[in-house]
Amino acid sequence: MFLHDIGIIPGGAKRSPPTSDKTAITNLSRRGFVVGSSLFVVSVTLVGCSSYEEPKIDPDAIDLPEAGPSPLTEVKGGDATPALWIAIEEDGAVKITCHRSEMGQQVWTAMAQIVADELEAEWDKVEIVQAEGHERYGDQNTDGSRSVRYNFHRLRIAGAAMKQMLTEAAAVYWKMEPSECSAAQGLVSNSKNSDTLSYGNLAKLAARLQVPQEADVTVKDPKDWRYINKEIPSLTIPRITRGEGTFGIDVDRPGMVYAVVARPPQLFGKTGAVRDASALAIPGVLQTVKLPDAKPPALFQPLGGVAIVATDTWAAIQGRNVLEVDWIDGPNASYDSGTFAEQMKQTARRSGTVRRKRGNVASDLANAAQTIEAEYYAPHLSQSPMEPPAATAEWDGEKLECWACVQDPQATRQTLSDLLKIDKENITVHATWLGGAFGRKSKPDFVVEAALIAKEVGKPVKVTWTREDEVRHGYYHSVSAQRLEAGLDTDGKCTSYLHRTVFPPIASTFVPGMDVPTDGEMGLGATDVPFAMPNLQVESGNAKGHVRIGWLRSVSNIYHAFAVQSFAAEMAHAAGKDQKDYLLELIGDARTIDPNAEGATYPNYDASLEEYPIETERLTNVVNRVSSMAKWGRKMPSGHGLGIAVHRSFLSYIATIVEVAVTPEGALTIPGVWLAVDSGTVINPRHARAQMEGGTIYGLSNALFGEITAKNGAVVQDNFPSWRVLRMGEAPKAFEVEIVKSNSAPAGVGEPATPPAAPALTNAIFNATGHRIRTLPIIGASGSRLTLPTEATAQVEE
Amino acid sequence: MTKTLNINGKDETVDAAPGTPLLWVLRDHLKMTGTKFGCGIAQCGACTVHVDGAPTRSCITAHDSLEGVKVTTIEGVTGSAADAIREVWVKNDVPQCGYCQSGQIMAATALLAENSNPSDEDIDAAMSGNICRCATYMSIRRAIKEAAG
Incomplete structure (x- = not known):
């Protein structure tokens, strides 16, 4: 085993030995002594005792048996070898590697909390090192709200194993038993005397010790956590407030030039004749580069077109404005999203492919005392992170180095290797900070653009997508049409339920002609419906993709929760019952649900149903909690309404209540939102609350305003006026979050707040006005208010 | 054409094409990347700087219109x-x-x-030009009120 295996950084930051007047940092309150800052000699004054000088450990002077390889390479979640994750420098700095991308979910802080807690590191010594894209880290795809879920166990093991090795190193040095030594807050002490050894001093010796077996590694009892489940402040935010930190768009390389790309308006459109004389005449424009046309399937390849390379981004944009290109129509030139919406609705009216079945829906519907049906439609959406896609590439003739705001640096590296025919070993991908992502930056097409242009230009190139590029050339959230039918008995109780969902699958981006909704997408709110009625059927209908379809925060859960939770409220109305009470009745008794037992193929977010069952009790619990928070059932002022929705996604259970206030003219405000979440073990409650607020408003923004449409195969919207997003003045006036205390396995927090937002909002609008909204968006890009039918206006005026 | 701009109290000599927005002069010429590009059409506020203390969208403000005024960015405020x-x-x-x-x-x-003591309405009015897709709006509202004491 080598020193680098435990992460000693050779030549790490060295400081001069301290002078006597600056040796001490007082820390009396916690440890009862004063710890010096030196790396070679640490002065420790025990209260009432004489000064103690920590001896400098020379590992070469200590005879140790040869250590074998790490036995922690295959623990649950992947490699937990401490050296992969932690490097302790001689000055005590604890460098923790974060292999997931930081995009505002505070994954840097969360990963550091987990490791540092088990390691017993001092928090103010912790620094984050962002990992490059490499298989050694295991999965790096920062997507699916699973960074904590995938890594919680192995990072605890890594931290605890390193703590044990540091403790053992102290025991070796002191010639004691490890059981006589203990580690806390960066220091190892012993039960025999008052001596201590600091982590920075012990690290090199610890590096020569055998990494323990997992069975011999003890992680903390949750009651002893210092950082996990605590509101530890963010590691990134202080820098953000000074304008520091490097996002993908901020990367700078010596001699770098700047590029934007003119892309064909339609997916798989081609580049015809290019007339670039006017573009080249713009001051600062250096050259144009024709990119290869895209061919189906879309995958992560760039869209083709022409790059304009210039001395600054503005010159490149100006050059693009006057560039003349004859675009050649491709196979999607006839795509019109309005026409397609009608086709999808027709599909939803015909029998589909059965994806889950209980009892006999058809016969029960035929005999029901009352039947209701409803059709829902939700449009394409754009992720639109505030930082548009941006990437910098540098090619030296053999090696390619890229810096980019990517959610998955490994997929980026693989894609670059595949498309540029460069050996992967010669490609380095650095993930920068991501200025938001929401799924857009899982797709590294923009990095490939930068690499292609850099190879052509022979200089480092930064490609920036303008907002228009981002809105027009995205990987869009899928459009969907759904139909639901229910049969109620004479008491209004639901006895049969049919849900038919039609949408172009994300797989259409990866498989030519693929038009069948996948099990994964069906499992995002359709086949995992937690309702208890005796007859239940979930069906899918096929739809082709005509634009690139991709992941967007919470994915198919958005339209499925919108339809299912709206329909739950519609059933309650038909039954003449309270929405919340009816929702609890639909969910039924406490039990676990296995959709696979009813014919579904249910992936459960890549988790086992044993570890992460669908537990109706947890749904019921968050419904009851949020109802109590919002005082559900209270008398509302005229024009006000509360709406509720509950949804399990990313293995978390969230119930949301929205209050709306609607004027007779249709002006809508949101006085309050209440949300109860059960995400199992939460690493940082403050940051989880931020995700609950952010995820909810992302959903409200989409529901109120969001709509991407296409004409002649080209996306119509281009920037924030036509692609509208929610602003400060439209945000809820109050927002309360309750996190259910739980020691269950950690679930996702980044996405699951989004799905219940839209139906809670539309259910609230129904309760305020009597007007049922089944087509999104509610207001749209250019509207300022709801269009209310006369009877709804009358209800508001009452 | 060379221009001299006073940015964060320091005179900076800039050689950019006439009409180049301050945003790209800051980011690409002066390598001051704290000021961000979000929309390019003054719709999102990510590029906000102060010109003589007034919040200004640098993405639509020509750098060559700024001689003789004081520009302040996030790095220097x-x-x-x-x-x-x-x-x-x-x-x-x-x-x-x-x-x-x-x-x-x-x-x-x-x-x-x-x-010094903005109401919720004052905050909404002043901040509605700044889009946040993470939706930190409620946090911002609470924090401004706290800062105002």
Whole structure:
């Protein structure tokens, strides 16, 4: 085993030995002594005792048996070898590697909390090192709200194993038993005397010790956590407030030039004749580069077109404005999203492919005392992170180095290797900070653009997508049409339920002609419906993709929760019952649900149903909690309404209540939102609350305003006026979050707040006005208010 | 054409094409990347700087119109309002991804410098030009009120 295996950084930051007047940092309150800052000699004054000088450990002077390889390479979640994750420098700095991308979910802080807690590191010594894209880290795809879920166990093991090795190193040095030594807050002490050894001093010796077996590694009892489940402040935010930190768009390389790309308006459109004389005449424009046309399937390849390379981004944009290109129509030139919406609705009216079945829906519907049906439609959406896609590439003739705001640096590296025919070993991908992502930056097409242009230009190139590029050339959230039918008995109780969902699958981006909704997408709110009625059927209908379809925060859960939770409220109305009470009745008794037992193929977010069952009790619990928070059932002022929705996604259970206030003219405000979440073990409650607020408003923004449409195969919207997003003045006036205390396995927090937002909002609008909204968006890009039918206006005026 | 701009109290000589927006002069010429690009058409506020103290969208402000005025960016904004805003931003972990926050902080600082006790309505009016897709809006509202004390 080598020193680098435990992460000693050779030549790490060295400081001069301290002078006597600056040796001490007082820390009396916690440890009862004063710890010096030196790396070679640490002065420790025990209260009432004489000064103690920590001896400098020379590992070469200590005879140790040869250590074998790490036995922690295959623990649950992947490699937990401490050296992969932690490097302790001689000055005590604890460098923790974060292999997931930081995009505002505070994954840097969360990963550091987990490791540092088990390691017993001092928090103010912790620094984050962002990992490059490499298989050694295991999965790096920062997507699916699973960074904590995938890594919680192995990072605890890594931290605890390193703590044990540091403790053992102290025991070796002191010639004691490890059981006589203990580690806390960066220091190892012993039960025999008052001596201590600091982590920075012990690290090199610890590096020569055998990494323990997992069975011999003890992680903390949750009651002893210092950082996990605590509101530890963010590691990134202080820098953000000074304008520091490097996002993908901020990367700078010596001699770098700047590029934007003119892309064909339609997916798989081609580049015809290019007339670039006017573009080249713009001051600062250096050259144009024709990119290869895209061919189906879309995958992560760039869209083709022409790059304009210039001395600054503005010159490149100006050059693009006057560039003349004859675009050649491709196979999607006839795509019109309005026409397609009608086709999808027709599909939803015909029998589909059965994806889950209980009892006999058809016969029960035929005999029901009352039947209701409803059709829902939700449009394409754009992720639109505030930082548009941006990437910098540098090619030296053999090696390619890229810096980019990517959610998955490994997929980026693989894609670059595949498309540029460069050996992967010669490609380095650095993930920068991501200025938001929401799924857009899982797709590294923009990095490939930068690499292609850099190879052509022979200089480092930064490609920036303008907002228009981002809105027009995205990987869009899928459009969907759904139909639901229910049969109620004479008491209004639901006895049969049919849900038919039609949408172009994300797989259409990866498989030519693929038009069948996948099990994964069906499992995002359709086949995992937690309702208890005796007859239940979930069906899918096929739809082709005509634009690139991709992941967007919470994915198919958005339209499925919108339809299912709206329909739950519609059933309650038909039954003449309270929405919340009816929702609890639909969910039924406490039990676990296995959709696979009813014919579904249910992936459960890549988790086992044993570890992460669908537990109706947890749904019921968050419904009851949020109802109590919002005082559900209270008398509302005229024009006000509360709406509720509950949804399990990313293995978390969230119930949301929205209050709306609607004027007779249709002006809508949101006085309050209440949300109860059960995400199992939460690493940082403050940051989880931020995700609950952010995820909810992302959903409200989409529901109120969001709509991407296409004409002649080209996306119509281009920037924030036509692609509208929610602003400060439209945000809820109050927002309360309750996190259910739980020691269950950690679930996702980044996405699951989004799905219940839209139906809670539309259910609230129904309760305020009597007007049922089944087509999104509610207001749209250019509207300022709801269009209310006369009877709804009358209800508001009452 | 060479221009001299006073940025964060320092004279900077810039050689950019006439009409080049301040945003790209800051980011690409002066390598001051704290000021962000979000939309390019003054719709999102990510590029907000102060020109003689007033919040200004640098993406539509030609750099060559700024000779003789004082430009302040996120890297250089100081004073009691800026200090108060930074303090509450850090204390409350206001940002999420942080990309829009340079603009949010510049807008909030200008608001607080002008109005030491803003109401929710004042905050909404002053900050509605700054989009945040992470939706830190409620945190921003709470923090500005806290900074105002």
